Amino acid sequence: MAGGAPTHRSNRSPSLIVMHVVVLGAGLAGLATAYELAKAGVPVTVVEKADYAGGMACSWEKGGFWLDHGPHRFHSRDEDLIKHLYEVLDDDIVIRDRMSRIYMQGKFFDYPLKAMNVLKGLPKGLMIKAIWDYIWIRTTQVFKPIPDDNFENWVKKRFGKTLYEIFFGSYTSKAWKMPCDQISADWASQRISQANLWDTIVKTLNPPREGEVRSLVNEFWYPRSGGIGQIGRKYAEKIEEMGGRVLLETPVTRIEVEDGVAKRAICTTKDGEEIALECDELVNTIPLPRLLEALDPAIGEAERDAIKALRYLGIVFVYLEVQQPTVSPDHWVYLPEKHLTVHRISEFKNFSDADAPGDRTVVCCEITCNVGDEHWNMDIDEATALAESDLVKVGLLEPGTARGIDLHKLPYAYPVYDLTYKENLETLKRAAKQVKNLRTTGRQGLYRYNNMDHSIAMGRRTAKTLAKGVDARAEEVAAEQEYFG
Template identity: 50%
Template sequence: MYARPSMRVLVLGAGLAGLSAAVRAAREGASVLVVEGAGQVGGLASSIQVDGWWLDHGPHRFWSRDERTLAFARQMLGENIVESERRSRIVLLGRSFEYPLRPGDALSKLPARILARAIADWLLERARHWARPRPDANFEDWVVKRFGRTLHELFFGQYTEKAWGAPCSTISADWAAQRISQTGLLDAAASMLLPGRGAEQRSLAARFLYPKRGGIGALAQACATHLRELGGEIALEARVERVELHGGRARAIHARRADGGVERFDCDALISTIPLPRLLGALDDGTSGRNDAGASGLRHRAVRFVHLEVARPRLSPNHWIYLPEKHLAAHRATEFKNFSDHGLPVDRTAVCVEFTCAKDDALWSMPERELARLAESDLARIGLLEQGEARLLATQVLEHAYPIYDLGYKRRVDAALAIAKTVPNIRTTGRQGLHRYNNMDHSLAMGWHAAKGLANTLDATRPVREARADERVAAESRWFG
């Protein structure tokens, strides 16, 4: 199976982290095989084609503050690229606000009573914090301290509780620190004090790249093509079930094929980007039995996506719209035509509606047609379309969409990583491999980093240091969604 008789590197998972790791290992001269459970590459950032539409898992805008990662994405996509500025909105109190919030827009639309309460709350929180600084106990605490309770309840609390299915007081403050940009506020202040400056900063933060054709999945497809040109290979529909350990090192993996058969692949080193509990559950030294994957306690929030077609040229000029209010079941709607309309029908549009859920709740098991009706009714309630106007294109589900940051997650991630690190020729990375809520560019950078120097050493003795660097890369993560 390996194309070259050099060091054999197995990469588990063909999402962006796995593909970038594979490309780097191949460029460094290793024989690389990527083993992917799904029928296509891209993981969370993959796309499917239905009736001429490219459908992604919700909105996927690509940008990076790291020039090398940006250059890598540009190199992969070549001419197949469009560059845009984000237009997103948040629908609240029957009004549509620009998101990130703009002071002029928010001031003119928020009812005076709420605005006055928001300012008073914010001042009160600042005074409290100044008089008696305290550490952030949880998500709610973090947001209230910085934005005040009124804005927390209005803009952050409702959305977060809907998306996570848990009270904000049970979610780690890390999630807020990683995902909520305070530059929105600073930018707002700058735009009021220094005309022009805020707008410039905002436009820089809002810029993004997207494939002209093929949906966001075109980025992973381009990485896969590049990998194959370098001699690397990809085995699709091969679900890793077991990692054979001998003498404390990973020697082979066993993968279940779509036809039910099991295939064994040898390796000298292994880079895993599959969910960390799944990797731990697969480690098998033949004596002590496998680790119980569930014992890690690391959990994910799932998302179901409903793709609808509507016979109108466009529903709105926005890329995506947040729906925080609890009377709506969905939490976000995305119109892909606004990301790129190359080669798409001119007289119709497609909209993706997202529902976060847990594996055992009603939304998870709701029949496809019923979920589509719910999606349509939510869009009708915010006035985006008329009931009965939409046609179901497809539904999709992501079981591992969002790593859950509950209050004890950090301790559990550290414990799980400590187990993975006992096997010196395994490096675990990427969003799933580190249980880290990060963006596409971070996954690319993490994979790239994990494969660094691998081909020059059969020893692969630096996993701890590499993982810490991965954490640093991911810590730059800043978007709300």
């Protein structure tokens, strides 16, 4: 097989025929797939467009700091998945208790919301209004139920208009660059941990026992050194040690399909050489639209229209070095107010002490945008000035105390859950299923806004399905309407 690994008999069993699997994308889902396949003795090749492994969960060193693409944390109730993380990182892990807040009305509030914190922080008149709005909406629900047909309705019927406007609507419309009544209710059910205001009060006074709900998983795991990207680096290292291949700077340009079967992935190396990777099975973790555009024969007009309708938000990350030991105790802080451009900040030193020198820190400032707009096109000086101004306004920095040390941009940061995304996504998933030996998984492969533990679980289940021939139901991971944290 040109450029690929031949089908051969495994040395583990004289009767077991082993296939060659090609994995598109070296993000966490792709790497987890390849890692488990390599452990099972299955020949596997990962191809990745970037010059690093890890996808969005990558890290790099700059001026003595390890930088991530915003706040990444591994948290799970799955003991086997946690054990897997320790295996990949050789037990080199720190455990942290999550601290995150939201800045509103000139104050910092705990997030997820805690009833006592909100009661103490909001002005008395506003709090009375919020409680009255909640009672009113719950009463009117009895006679005229509000449908869960968009984000705004989902939140208002559970928290009332006042709390919706203060805590939920302002941040969401700012981050997503669209009105909340144009956003699917799926986003609310996955990203708001409490069922309603009463649920918030109950959980504050009587927190659930460990394992009952994902929403209050405060403990998380993080690499001791090397940033979150250490996971991807260790995956790649171990895959190659077990005989697999991870080809960086090798994007896929074409998938040749014959009689409904993907026969080979045509890729281009960093030297400009075109290589053909023969495959018995193909696992996709790159953005689903890009996969379908690479299929040969080409997809039809309906699929092309669906691709045009599915949208992504980009993020600009600007990294500010500050000449002080720390800026805040938080892992991250949400900034929903619309007079601020930055929508979230994170401080990596709070994830692991090894990520920054003791006398200095770095604050990562995130700005959501549409690719090509004014914020996307900012240079580091423009982004630094904007981010520093916002942090001064909320009282975290003094003017002139920060300098920009890096600027990164991700075009496929968030899949946009608008009101038509499900219909368009189903069109693309049906097209992918027409290729018999193609499996698409992970955040990008499923157009699903899930967490990193979900992506790893998807990859491991995909590998199990291929290695053992039993459907491990990878697509069911993070498919329920549950809070993702």
